Amino acid sequence: DSGVTQTPKHLITATGQRVTLRCSPRSGDLSVYWYQQSLDQGLQFLIHYYNGEERAKGNILERFSAQQFPDLHSELNLSSLELGDSALYFCASSQGADTQYFGPGTRLTVL
């Protein structure tokens, strides 16, 4: 158990819909990273927040957005969902440098 929690574990929705994925980092970790992992694909970095501020953006679509709240939990919002958005979404936390601890992921299925 990494100490990072993600909810929900599974999410099934339809095309065009909007969903919110939630991540609670390890106690004391200020950084939250979001990744997308499609079937048989590597980890695609989406976005990084540090103590509430956006620090880096990766291959994140304009339909996707994220935020980190004062209590340090983070939410990833995915809108106008397409079939290709079906994937595992991981968040990871760290103390701001080096080692990232990954959550168990949210499996999103878009029908």
Next chain:
Amino acid sequence: QQQVKQSPQSLIVQKGGISIINCAYENTAFDYFPWYQQFPGKGPALLIAIRPDVSEKKEGRFTISFNKSAKQFSLHIMDSQPGDSATYFCAASYNYGQNFVFGPGTRLSVLP
């Protein structure tokens, strides 16, 4: 320059053999090189990591070899076991973790 290349894409090893996975990078600003292990349906977990001031780091059956001049690093798994069957990702970062790049992964299968 932000890419980390990883090979092979898949690897089959007999139980007790040595598994070797290689990674290469271009950006000389990278200063932290971790390896992650991921089992199906689970999140990646840190296995072992190295900084460029050392050429080798060993933890149990897992060893990272680092060649700064060649900008390459590799993971060696000694006495590979069926329980090691997983996907392995190399990664690199700099600037206190703000820039984290993962390799595409290697699927390792260890045959009993």
